Amino acid sequence: MTELPEHLLKRAAEARARLTGEGGGGGDTAGGDAPAATPAVAAPVAAATPAVPEEPKAPEPVAPYVEAGLNRKTIPAWIIPVLLFLPIWAIYYVGFLENPPAEAGGLLVEGGEIYSGQCSSCHGGTGGGGTGRQLNDGQVLLTFPSVEAGASYDGLAGQIAWVANGTAGTTTATYGDPARGGGAHTPGSFGQMSGFGGGLSAEELVAVVHYERVTHGGLDEAAAEAELHLLEELLRVMEEEGTDLGSGLQAEDIQHLVDTARASAGGDAEAAAG
Template identity: 40%
Template sequence: MTEVPEYLLERSRQRRIALGVLEDDGSSGGGDAGAAAPAAGATAAAGPTQAEMIAAAREAAQLEVEPEAPPDPSWVIAAQTRHRIPIWVLPVLFCLPLWAFVYVKLTEPPPEPITAINEGATTYAVRCSSCHGGDGAGSDGGLVGRPLWDGEVLLTFPSLDDSFIEWISVGSEGLGLGQVYGDPNRPGGAHISGGSDNAAAMPAFGDVLNEHQLYSVARYVREVIGGEAISDEVAAERDAEWEHLGGGALSGGGGGGGH
């Protein structure tokens, strides 16, 4: 046990006397030397108590109890205790958009192959439907072009030959106004270039359509709108002619007439 100096003990005793905790027995300072000696001897014999020694040491050192730190806010505790994101997650998150793009592309159905018939349908919708109508009704439906439906185009052009392709390519002015086009012995009378029977003149499309487009739109008008029935052998021959003219490869791939 550490021995506390006498002056510290004396200071502590004087402090307690001043506070009224301890009575003054006259043992300190002056007074009768004879009376002080026995008291000092008794005090020395008894010695300070442990409580007195601790109190004196605390008073001498002026110990102060440090206040406890306030607890951390809840958001700080949550940030300190939450699970950290593993480092391997970062490259995974970076690759997710690329993976999604590849997945969508792999699951998309392949594009429909280009054929003579669907190429002709596209050309007809863009170049011909405004005058002849989407169904080919033409003037029967209140439009300005001649009717093509219900076999009308087949009566005018009984076969898919150069005369039909030329008519689409050069139109009324190219053929010559007032000239007969198609079958001159057409049932119901021959058709005259330049427009009649509430039908307008035929524009020329040779400058805006290439050879395989002219051929494919002629096929679409005959086989789909006109209702021409052909055998598989004839369809195969026409497909081969369309491809020979540049259809399929120049149209974005595919081939065939859709039969």
């Protein structure tokens, strides 16, 4: 190394000075002391070399749209089953809106509320009886069988009259089906029940009667639906005629209204069918 011509060493020192921007006087000193300059030149050049690769520290050749794609938030995996289930849920929801509320939300629900509020204390929450007669296990339909069940006597009117009038307000010797198994029921034979014709509206009274017949009596679905339509028609007839269930109407009178309702409900059905 020491054999290098001095002018080369001087040029190298100058180049180094230009590169590093320091030691402007390096060339001068090199002229005076060549051997000392040699390591000085070799080292900084070697040091400068790694300094150059520092530049590519900004690896930005990634295009903005690629970067956007990489950083974008992806859709979480759990959303997929949710999205798949959504239309199924929508169909069920719409179907539910179209069908049940007309019946489930109607007289039956209203009747259930009245029963638990005004009748269950004597007849039991499920109609098992207590101070009042047992209604469940079909008992209520034995006393008040319906035409739909194939009986000769239509007890629907009798049950409405009974609940309206109670023990004291019933003027007939027996109530309900005269041919009831075990004998016709006589007012006062089980105790005293007050009438609800004055306290409940016609709709409320008819609703609780329907509730007992369906829930305790066990009317089958078709019979329950037929009765529901009949009762809706009956309420219309009663409103038309200004019927007051608190006025002491007996089973016979109410039977007349039920017959009228049945005729017009049947007429509607025939009209709809024809």
